[in-house]
Each structure stands twice: as structure tokens, then as C-alpha cells.
Amino acid sequence: MRPGKYRFLAGAMIPPLVLYGVFVISPYAQAFYLAFTDFNGVSSDVHLVGLENFGRLLRDPLFLKGLRHNGLLLLAVPLGTIALALFFAAATGRRGTRPYRVVYFFPQLLSVAIIAVLWQFVYTPNSGLLNGFLRAVGLASLRRSWLAEPDLALWCVIAAMVWAAVGFYVVLFSAAMESIPVDLYEAAALDGAGPFAVFRRITVPLIWDSVQVAFIYLGIAALDGFALVQIMTVGPGGPDGSTEVMGLSLYRNAFTYGKYGYASAMGVAIFFLTLTLAVFTLRATKREAVETA
Amino acid sequence: MIGVRARFLHLVLLGWAAVVTLPLLWAVMSSLKTDAEIFDSPWSLPSRLRWENWARAWEQASIGRYLLNTVVVVGGALFLTMLLGSLMAYCLARYKFFGNRFIYYTLVAGMLFPVFLALVPLFFVVNQLGMLGTYHGLILVYAAYALPFTVFFLHAFFRGLPAAVAEAAFIDGCSHAGVFFRVMLPMARPGLVSVGIFNFLGLWNQYLLPLVLNPDPDRYVLAQGLASLAVSQGYRSDWSGLFAGLVIAILPVLVAYVLFQRQIRAGLTAGALR
Numbered sequence: 001m002r003p004g005k006y007r008f009l010a011g012a013m014i015p016p017l018v019l020y021g022v023f024v025i026s027p028y029a030q031a032f033y034l035a036f037t038d039f040n041g042v043s044s045d046v047h048l049v050g051l052e053n054f055g056r057l058l059r060d061p062l063f064l065k066g067l068r069h070n071g072l073l074l075l076a077v078p079l080g081t082i083a084l085a086l087f088f089a090a091a092t093g094r095r096g097t098r099p100y101r102v103v104y105f106f107p108q109l110l111s112v113a114i115i116a117v118l119w120q121f122v123y124t125p126n127s128g129l130l131n132g133f134l135r136a137v138g139l140a141s142l143r144r145s146w147l148a149e150p151d152l153a154l155w156c157v158i159a160a161m162v163w164a165a166v167g168f169y170v171v172l173f174s175a176a177m178e179s180i181p182v183d184l185y186e187a188a189a190l191d192g193a194g195p196f197a198v199f200r201r202i203t204v205p206l207i208w209d210s211v212q213v214a215f216i217y218l219g220i221a222a223l224d225g226f227a228l229v230q231i232m233t234v235g236p237g238g239p240d241g242s243t244e245v246m247g248l249s250l251y252r253n254a255f256t257y258g259k260y261g262y263a264s265a266m267g268v269a270i271f272f273l274t275l276t277l278a279v280f281t282l283r284a285t286k287r288e289a290v291e292t293a
Numbered sequence: 294m295i296g297v298r299a300r301f302l303h304l305v306l307l308g309w310a311a312v313v314t315l316p317l318l319w320a321v322m323s324s325l326k327t328d329a330e331i332f333d334s335p336w337s338l339p340s341r342l343r344w345e346n347w348a349r350a351w352e353q354a355s356i357g358r359y360l361l362n363t364v365v366v367v368g369g370a371l372f373l374t375m376l377l378g379s380l381m382a383y384c385l386a387r388y389k390f391f392g393n394r395f396i397y398y399t400l401v402a403g404m405l406f407p408v409f410l411a412l413v414p415l416f417f418v419v420n421q422l423g424m425l426g427t428y429h430g431l432i433l434v435y436a437a438y439a440l441p442f443t444v445f446f447l448h449a450f451f452r453g454l455p456a457a458v459a460e461a462a463f464i465d466g467c468s469h470a471g472v473f474f475r476v477m478l479p480m481a482r483p484g485l486v487s488v489g490i491f492n493f494l495g496l497w498n499q500y501l502l503p504l505v506l507n508p509d510p511d512r513y514v515l516a517q518g519l520a521s522l523a524v525s526q527g528y529r530s531d532w533s534g535l536f537a538g539l540v541i542a543i544l545p546v547l548v549a550y551v552l553f554q555r556q557i558r559a560g561l562t563a564g565a566l567r
Contacts, residue, residue: 008473012473016440020437020440023415031414102558110543111516112516113519114543118317121320127331220407251504263412263413267412271409
């Protein structure tokens, strides 16, 4: 090989490594340290406080509310999205229905901020799309001030999340479905299997890898939810804490109250929850590999 | 019997298509109405197309400025990410040196960490460097956080390229950098396009990082600007202006999607399955 290898390697690797070290690794490392301090923005006045921040975390009613709401998101968003996406992916398999996938996919390209503002309009009580629709189809009695009712507000956020995510997973699943050998379906048809049995016994097991990926991605998104809640809901996080999520607690404690140490402890908690989720999902959705050859 | 079922299925598909498109069409329609018309009935058509709403959003509500900021930051970050990411992926994939595996796994591990964990220290790091609310600060941070996935994705790609071509180029007297830029990078083009699309959308849609690191309203990116307008315009109740801003923010993405929809869907889904 030509000389100058190490000079090239140094020139190519050092700038990205410095960038990564300064802006990614060092903040992550510092976060674990700050979580054990009472850092409030003045670096000359930092004390180690042991586990105090974590103890406070367990007694912080708003953070615990956020934890519960993220838990609900974790159940509702992946299940709702994956169920809808599997259905639409299977239903758009035939010729002539493919263009639907193109349409369904589009919300994936919108930024969360746009989705949040759009859905805030949809839910607006008097001039919003949803109440206008209900009035138009004669269901005026179902009209609500959606985001202002504590029992409904979080579900409104969940609906917006599912709305935005479904199309992406339709495309993901349908790509996986198209790689399933046709003769498997033909054999099943010969054995007299109905469409539902085929879907359950052949399609879903053979695209299980994609479904697993979907669970992990959607699970991670469900542990976040910050942008939608912060833009869409009143307060934000309201009414009365009914849409609080952990990320919002962190953001508020850090950048409104200046409790940076405490906020870092929340970050550590979110990190361990994310990690647990990823490991748990991989374990729980593990199945025997299916041979297709 | 089968005909009935197919028709019912089609109706369901049409229903979801309506659920997806109606809010968007409604936003376009509302952006061309007066405030009075919007409040009167959300479903009525505009009596006359009020393009002046768009002009107002562009100038007074600074959507034009936010769009420019976004283009500068996302363009800069995308260029930096692709350059550094492909260099790093190439070196890690094609050269043996001490620490190679360690660097690779450190990068991959970075993808597992939620950004929320880094948020507080990151704010102080950027602040100490005097980069809060600057273009270059945002560009560097965006690029740093987009790096792990880019390297991870392109690493596999560079591994798969044939070694014979690079060797031939070396024999012809090409330098290491020359082999990378003139031989390997062009061969990796399909991978670069996929990860480029993936990164572009990811960076374009950033909200959390600019919210924390970019407090100067003159430097707001589109997502940030729109969110803050949704609050302030709400108070001034310039609804039509806000709708117009929303539609202006959606349009570039829609146009790109119409032109490149196949590549975009392929690029994004390929990214997810890695």
C-alpha cells in the first residue's frame, strides 16, 4: 500500500472525532456527573449531593405524572400505529391500491413542529376541523374543546402521533411483504386458508423483523413526545398536568427553573428507561427465525 | 362476495387517505381565507383567494427569514455530516489501525443515547464556546449528532465495495485521499443518496436542539419560528397568517416529495432497517 496512510487517516479521522467528542461524548459523560450535583448554573457553586436528586425524582408528582403518561404513550402509540400499518400494508398489496402508500407516507416528512401546529388547529374548539366535521355530519353533540379537557388531551396528542407515523410503517411493512415468496401464498390458498389465517400465519411471522424494528422506534418516540406536547397543549403539559411528559419536566426544570443538576438526573432516568425498553423489546418480540428457502 | 369485500376495503383505504390529506388541504384552504371566514365556518370555501395572507406571513411573521436560516443551517450541517461521515466510515471500513473497533463501537453506542440526557451539559458546552444562537454553533452540533448514523450506514456500504478498484488506483499512483474522493466516493453514490435524504429530513425537522441552543429570534429555524408564531399569532389572532406560514413551511417538502417520492421512501426505509 502507498505511503502516507497515517497522514491520511489522521486528516480524515481527527476532525470528526473532535466534533463528536466535544458535542456528543463530553455532554453525555457530564450528564452522569451533574445528576449527582446541585448545579444551578453557577459553576463555582457545585456540590455533590449523592442520590438526593433521584430521591426527589420519586417524590416529584409532576415527573411521576410524566412517567405515567409516557407509559401510556408506550402502550398506545406502538400498538395503534403497528396495527393500522400492518392492515394498510396488507390491504394495499394489490395493483391499483399502491398509490395510497404514496399518500399515507407524506406526514412522515413533516416536522413535529408543523404536525403540532396543524393538529392544534384541528382540535381548536370553535373554528377547528374536527368540531366542524362533527357538526357537518350531524354529530354536533360530540363536539368538545379537545385539548382543554384533562381526560381527552393526552389522547389527542396520541392521535396526532399515530397519524404522523402510520404511513412510514405502511411503506416499511409493505416492502417486507413484497419479499415474501409467492408460492407460500399459493400453497396456503391450496390448503384452503382464508385471508385472515394467511395474514396471521404467513405474512406477520415472515415480516417479524420489521415489526420488531417498528416496536423499538415507536417505543423510543413514545418515551419522548416532548415537541408535540410542548407546542400543542395548554400550559404546556396541561390542562392540570394531564399531558405532562418526562421530557417536558426536564426542559422546564433546566431552562425555566435553572435546576440543572435535578434536570440531569431526569435525563439519566430517561436514559435507563430507553435502554431497558430496547432490551426488553428485543427479548419480548424474539421469535424463532422462519426459514423461507 | 369477493367484489363486495374488495369494495369495502377500498372504502377503508379511501377513508384513511382522507384522514391524512384533509387536515393538510384544510390548512391550504384556510391560508387563503380571511380571519372572519375562518371563524365563521371551518369548512366553507374562501370567497376570494387571499394571497396577501402569504405575503404577510412571509414578511411580517418572518417566515421568509426562518426559511433562510433553516436553509443555511441544514445545508451547512448536511455538507459537514456527509463529508466527515463518509471519510470516517471509509477509514473505519477499509483501513486497519489501532483503536478502529473501539471508535466504531463508541459511535454506534452514541445512537442508543437519548438526546435528552445530553441536553443540559450540551447547552453549557455550546455556551462556553460562545456559540449559542449562532449558525456555526448549530451546524456543528447538528453534524455531531447526525454523525453516528451516517458512519454506521456508510460503513457497511464501503465494506461491500470491491477492493480491486482501489488497488488498481494505488498502482496508478493515486494518493489515499485521491482514491477516496475520485474512486470510492463515486462508487458509494447510492448509499450517499440514501443517507443524505435521511439526514436532510432529520436535520430539517429538528426542534429540540434549536429550541435549547438557538434562543435568538432572528436566527430561529422554521420549526422553532412556527411554534413560537403559533403562540404569539394566537394572541393577536392572525389565524390566516399563521395558516399561511404553516403552508409555506410544508410546501418545499411537498414539492420535493412529489419530485423524488420513490427515492425518498426508499432512502428513509432503508435507513430504518439498518
